[in-house]
Amino acid sequence: MAGHSKWANIKRQKARVDAKKGKTFTQLSRAIIVAARNGIADIDGNFQLRTAVEKAKAAGIPNDNIERAIAKGAGTYNDGEANLEEIRYEGYGMGGVAVLIEALTDNRNRTAADIREAFSKNGGNLGETGCVSWMFDHKGVVLLEGEIDEDKLLEISLEADAQSYEMIDEEDYQGAEIFTDVTNLENLNQHLGEYFTVKEAELRWIPNNFVEITDSEQTKYLLRLMDALESLDDVQNVTANFELVEN
Incomplete structure (x- = not known):
């Protein structure tokens, strides 16, 4: 059942290299909406709403x-803002790397222009x-944190119809990712929450080649x-299929 999530590793490497900033209040609020x-x-x-709210609280967004x-x-608050639309953008980075972008926008033209400029x-x-x-x-991906008994993880993952998992044993993070x-x-x-500490549960695009x-x-x-x-407020998630290899 063991699996690998190279993109998650890349994002952790990238966070250390670039001191990557967390999502903005705007991005997290839009996910809730x-x-x-x-x-x-x-x-x-509403599981999607619950996870969005948990991320927002973790980022320090006020309850109001x-x-x-x-x-x-829910449509019970109207401040004159346009409705948000979910759009997926796709493109290529250097080296033929595939890039998938999930966005929430009230202006397709603005978002497309901003993303095109970034590319x-x-x-x-x-x-x-x-x-x-x-x-x-x-x-679906569940991220656990802390020391993990792998035998117990395998047992619970099989009971819960998980597809694969990856143990994470790094200097700044211990845990596991489980895929379903x-x-x-x-x-x-x-x-998993009955036996382990769940840090995050989310839907994610996983590359099938790197x-x-x-x-x-x-x-x-x-x-x-x-x-x-x-860094774009309209962008919620970015996934790519590259693996950084040190010479």
Whole structure:
């Protein structure tokens, strides 16, 4: 059952190298709005909303802001803002690296222009819908933290219909990532939460193949591209299929 999530490793490497900033209040608030709009406006009955609210609280967003975002998603709060739309963008970075971007926007033209500029300034190209998404699988991911008994993890993961897992044993993080079907994420999260400390549960695009990057110039531009995309308020998540390899 053991598996690997190289992109998660890349993001951890990148966080150390670039001191990557967390998501902005705007990004986290928009995730709450969409989650409330797509389901019921109750964290107990809406897993997507509950995870969005947990991330917002962890980032220090005030409760008033969270409640207002939930109300916007439920349609019970109107401040004249345009409705948010979920859009996926796809493109290529240097070295033929595939990049998948999930965005929430109230202005398609602005978002597309900002994303296109991020690609063009960093040696990449924004592509057509479907140009790289076939290289990714949409999965539910539960991130655990702390020391993990791998035998117990395997037992619980099998009981909860997980597909694979990866142990994380790094200087600044101990834990594991467990992968499952999108529809099974809440079930897996509940099972694991009874035995381990769950840091995060989310839907994520997982690359099914990787491009090894050994050139320092390509590495610089790829990491710069990731930063440029992630810094945009309209962008919620960025995934790419490169693996940094030290010479």
